[in-house]
Amino acid sequence: MNPEDYKFKATNPQQYDSPELDWRGVGDRGDTSRVFFRNFLTPVLEDLNGKRVLDIGSGVGQLFNTLNEFGTTDIEGIEPSKRNAEYSRNLYPEIKIHEGTLQSYVSANLFDVVICIMAFEHILDIDDAFAQISKLVKTGGSFYLMIGDKDYHVEDHFSESTNFIVSVDVQELGNDVVATKTIYPTAVIYDIFRPLLSVIDSANKAGFELKKHIKMTNSEDPPSCHLLVFKYRQF
16 A cells, blocks of 8 residues: 655645535634734734735635734735635635635735745745745735744644644655644644745745744743744845
8 A cells, every 4th residue: 555645635725625624613713723823923913004915825714804903904815725715705705815826826916915824834845935925025025924843743742722632643755844644633634844944045045034033832842833024125
């Protein structure tokens, strides 16, 4: 029997259309993961009044209310999951949702702010991802990127959201990049993780300058995620 291809499953746009990964519950403002992400994002999020914002991997629209609270009424989302895209369109009919990947998205306009929360874990070529984003953001614009910490996510760990020890299996992809299979009580999720410095290096090559780095943790333990705030300086 051939082994599972974690890389293929992690980058499959339909991963979040599977019955066991129904993300609609994450749309609730009180969801544990949503609160965790919001608590780190909102203290550094700039005033969005009058600004155009693009949310990459917009899911079920869990970030849209927060963006509105910061002043923007001009939001677009990119979401590869058919179910998530349909659900968010029904909840937020005023927001344009592109059902597809970052690589398939085309816009005639540039954005002042681009946000990507835990979606790089499903992109293999982040050099290309940063190059694509550089075509979408204005010079001097901001890119808020939230990524999982590789060291944390390649080991079994306790999940506060499920109150359960999650099991992780790893496949090496080369260049210190790994694909993981993470087993939760009710679901299995496939991701790709890479060293933090390689992400920053890819950003720099595309014209993004790191302005802030926030280590995301609920305690003094090693961080589970990182929030990186870039400015697009172009070349």
